[in-house]
Amino acid sequence: MIVRDxxxxxxxxxxxxxxxxxxRQRNARLVLGIGDDAxxxxxxxxxxxxxxxxxxxxxHFRAGVGTWRDLGWKAMAVxxxxxxxxxxxxxxxxxxxxxxxxxxxxxxxxxxxxxxEMADRYPVVIVGGDIVAAPVFFVTVAVTGAASQPEGRxxxxxxxxxxxxxxxxxxxxxxxxxxxxxxxxxxGVPARAASSPDSVAYLTRAHLRPEPRVAEGxxxxxxxxxxxxDVSDGLVGDLRHICEMSRVAARxxxxxxxxxxxxxxLLGDEALSxxxxxxxxxxxxxxxxxxxxxxxxxxxxxxxxxxxxxxxGAAGMVTLLDADGTVAAINRPGWDHFRP
Amino acid sequence: MIVRDxxxxxxxxxxxxxxxxxxRQRNARLVLGIGDDAxxxxxxxxxxxxxxxxxxxxxHFRAGVGTWRDLGWKAMAVxxxxxxxxxxxxxxxxxxxxxxxxxxxxxxxxxxxxxxEMADRYPVVIVGGDIVAAPVFFVTVAVTGAASQPEGRxxxxxxxxxxxxxxxxxxxxxxxxxxxxxxxxxxGVPARAASSPDSVAYLTRAHLRPEPRVAEGxxxxxxxxxxxxDVSDGLVGDLRHICEMSRVAARxxxxxxxxxxxxxxLLGDEALSxxxxxxxxxxxxxxxxxxxxxxxxxxxxxxxxxxxxxxxGAAGMVTLLDADGTVAAINRPGWDHFRP
Numbered sequence: 001m002i003v004r005d006x007x008x009x010x011x012x013x014x015x016x017x018x019x020x021x022x023x024r025q026r027n028a029r030l031v032l033g034i035g036d037d038a039x040x041x042x043x044x045x046x047x048x049x050x051x052x053x054x055x056x057x058x059x060h061f062r063a064g065v066g067t068w069r070d071l072g073w074k075a076m077a078v079x080x081x082x083x084x085x086x087x088x089x090x091x092x093x094x095x096x097x098x099x100x101x102x103x104x105x106x107x108x109x110x111x112x113x114x115x116x117e118m119a120d121r122y123p124v125v126i127v128g129g130d131i132v133a134a135p136v137f138f139v140t141v142a143v144t145g146a147a148s149q150p151e152g153r154x155x156x157x158x159x160x161x162x163x164x165x166x167x168x169x170x171x172x173x174x175x176x177x178x179x180x181x182x183x184x185x186x187x188g189v190p191a192r193a194a195s196s197p198d199s200v201a202y203l204t205r206a207h208l209r210p211e212p213r214v215a216e217g218x219x220x221x222x223x224x225x226x227x228x229x230d231v232s233d234g235l236v237g238d239l240r241h242i243c244e245m246s247r248v249a250a251r252x253x254x255x256x257x258x259x260x261x262x263x264x265x266l267l268g269d270e271a272l273s274x275x276x277x278x279x280x281x282x283x284x285x286x287x288x289x290x291x292x293x294x295x296x297x298x299x300x301x302x303x304x305x306x307x308x309x310x311x312x313g314a315a316g317m318v319t320l321l322d323a324d325g326t327v328a329a330i331n332r333p334g335w336d337h338f339r340p
Numbered sequence: 341m342i343v344r345d346x347x348x349x350x351x352x353x354x355x356x357x358x359x360x361x362x363x364r365q366r367n368a369r370l371v372l373g374i375g376d377d378a379x380x381x382x383x384x385x386x387x388x389x390x391x392x393x394x395x396x397x398x399x400h401f402r403a404g405v406g407t408w409r410d411l412g413w414k415a416m417a418v419x420x421x422x423x424x425x426x427x428x429x430x431x432x433x434x435x436x437x438x439x440x441x442x443x444x445x446x447x448x449x450x451x452x453x454x455x456x457e458m459a460d461r462y463p464v465v466i467v468g469g470d471i472v473a474a475p476v477f478f479v480t481v482a483v484t485g486a487a488s489q490p491e492g493r494x495x496x497x498x499x500x501x502x503x504x505x506x507x508x509x510x511x512x513x514x515x516x517x518x519x520x521x522x523x524x525x526x527x528g529v530p531a532r533a534a535s536s537p538d539s540v541a542y543l544t545r546a547h548l549r550p551e552p553r554v555a556e557g558x559x560x561x562x563x564x565x566x567x568x569x570d571v572s573d574g575l576v577g578d579l580r581h582i583c584e585m586s587r588v589a590a591r592x593x594x595x596x597x598x599x600x601x602x603x604x605x606l607l608g609d610e611a612l613s614x615x616x617x618x619x620x621x622x623x624x625x626x627x628x629x630x631x632x633x634x635x636x637x638x639x640x641x642x643x644x645x646x647x648x649x650x651x652x653g654a655a656g657m658v659t660l661l662d663a664d665g666t667v668a669a670i671n672r673p674g675w676d677h678f679r680p
Contacts, residue, residue, distance in 0.1 A: 027465045044386075109354075140394070
């Protein structure tokens with residue numbers, strides 16, 4: 001059996017199972033190990049968080065699509081987003097660069113400018129890393145975070161495993177914009193894009209410079225939300241992750257999925273499919289009782305849209321419904337880098 | 341200018357300088373950023389540590405030299421060693437795998453067995469990571485650690501910047517064994533090796549399964565040592581790192597450098613050169629006043645050998661002396677993966 005047969009999620013599950021069997025890998029302070037957006041453990045009353053994400057050239061990005069500065073921004077942003085999806089505040093980062101010896105130093109300078117531009121917003125402090133020779137460029141960032149806890153109360157975090165039957169499903173902002181931007185950047189620009197520079201700029205920025213929902217994640221936690229994930233694999237795939245971890249099923253009304261006007265305008269026919277399975281939006285997808293979601297909608301300064309609900313059913317099953325309630329599709333797979 | 345022109349250390353310095361200029365990258369809780377074996381910051385009285393290290397196929401290891409299990413052990417061990425070199429205890433790890441799609445799943449299983457075998461000794465708990473498609477195999481591990489602090493006292497850590505004129509320089513265990521083992525594994529086995537299987541086993545194990553000096557690092561801290569580094573780039577190169585960061589110079593007596601009998605026996609002619617610049621020994625190289633080193637020698641259960649002293653001089657200059665005190669060499673460069 002090779003890695004492609006098992007796929008990314010199959011391999012992660014296999015390794016998680018192996019670690020779970022190991023007695024010495026258990027730890028009374030550990031709150032969340034493998035399987036959520038970030039790991040979490042208790043440390044003197046607070047919760048500490050740790051996550052890592054990698055971008056490999058020609059797998060996660062192509063040279064010439066976006067700048068090195070964009071790449072630096074995104075490499076940091078996707079990690080910050082994992083901390084946001086736990087309701088935490090990002091703190092410290094280590095950065096590993098795998099570099100062909102012929103990489104221009106100016107490219108690395110620009111990469112760091114983008115990384116710092118993103119990091120400085122929170123601020124995340126870059127405290128170290130590793131630089132290694134490699135035949136292909138890659139960048140791995142690991143970010144720590146913290147989620148302060150009310151004294152003497154149960155742990156308060158956003159996790160993938162806290163969805164409950166009866167919750168409604170909601171999402172921040174718009175989905176599909178990043179995938180739409182990628183489509184434009186890779187050459188699929190429709191003729192009508194020429195007359196809509198603002199729409200092109202919005203979509204390409206969504207792909208190259210995603211904004212992690214850090215303040216929103218913390219606000220969701222304050223509002224009483226406990227189940228969330230960031231939309232990295234795609235809306236349906238990420239809802240499936242929540243449902244798998246929470247041992248529930250979900251129904252999603254495809255007509256309610258929030259699509260930015262720019263996406264509809266430039267890629268109308270594909271807008272819904274990009275919104276459902278495009279990924280890399282880094283919006284927060286969350287579930288909670290409807291009154292909690294209503295509170296969140298009033299508190300957050302970004303759009304919050306209800307798109308479905310959590311129901312009993314096979315763990316991980318996501319049913320897509322049309323506007324009239326008929327079943328449109330079930331359980332479309334998310335993105336797997338190991339499969340064509 | 342390309343990365344090869346600047347080299348690994350030049351590039352690290354350039355990026356560290358850039359970050360140091362950034363006001364928002366300053367943080368009152370940060371104790372050590374880029375430039376030591378691990379980053380360190382204050383967290384409720386204790387010090388937290390974070391480090392990361394990467395191994396890339398055909399750069400840091402070759403397929404078929406050692407097993408996947410050895411590789412997993414080493415990928416974890418080199419990170420644990422960084423925490424040891426701060427005097428800390430390793431705690432949590434995230435593991436990133438870059439995998440060609442045709443990688444056998446059994447290889448990853450074996451890699452994890454080796455990683456867990458090493459991690460379980462402390463225990464380090466593997467709490468997450470990332471799995472990505474890549475054209476070349478690589479493994480990046482990030483490990484957190486903690487160094488408990490005496491209340492109300494200055495921070496107590498092993499750092500590269502604490503060496504002082506008048507200190508003696510000492511090292512744990514033996515150096516050069518790992519480089520000797522690599523030489524044997526890559527085919528340079530002398531005829532006399534056939535009659536010395538124990539020596540071959542010792543040297544190859546030193547290369548494939550290095551033992552981080554975790555207990556020793558903590559003991560050195562208890563004994564009053566404050567300046568240390570783990571020997572990863574090579575004895576002379578790592579002493580130079582200490583001297584650069586401490587703005588001092590050092591003299592090293594090459595005849596005092598501790599070489600294991602197996603290295604002398606099998607690679608006699610090269611033993612000293614491997615010991616001085618071989619690297620990957622993961623012994624602790626440290627400096628302290630002689631009475632502190634004497635205390636350490638009595639406390640540690642491994643050999644502790646005095647090999648030189650810290651003197652005034654150009655920051656980073658390391659002078660190698662023969663047994664009779666004549667200058668043998670100055671400042672031989674360490675290992676740089678970007679240069680041939």
